[in-house]
Amino acid sequence: MNALLRTQTHLGLALAMQALQAALDAAAEQGARVSIQVVDAAGLPIHSAHMDGAPGPSRAIALNKAVTAAGFGIATSAWQERLEGCSAAVRQGLPLQPGMALFGGGEPFHHQGRVIGAIGISGASERLDGLCARAAVERVAELLAPG
16 A cells, blocks of 8 residues: 555445344334434445434434534534633634534444444434434444454
8 A cells, every 4th residue: 555545444335234123223212303413434324214294304413423423523412521621712613613512412433433323313402312312333343343
């Protein structure tokens, strides 16, 4: 491989489907109705679902959460604490950037220390969105675990 190039590993459709199903199961168990977006490491959509009765705007919010989590490699719920240590300009300006979602419900998928994709969930409370997203992260980790 040329030192001027880099290789990025992305989750595939089969893994995205497993992650999405884990999130759907968690939402159903909680009685929540949500939209779910799974993106690859570049933030491009791979798989999505919109549960019956989920709010319409939650589709776009879920995608923003997934893209933000994939792009920065951290949970969207971590941004409140992270922004507390930033200047006023950053605290005010970053949330205004198009496509940024700086509240819970977005989680990156990691494998071997690298982001391979992310999931974004919207439509329930921030706590429930995050719970469902973490269920997907746990499922991906189980499926990618050695052995």
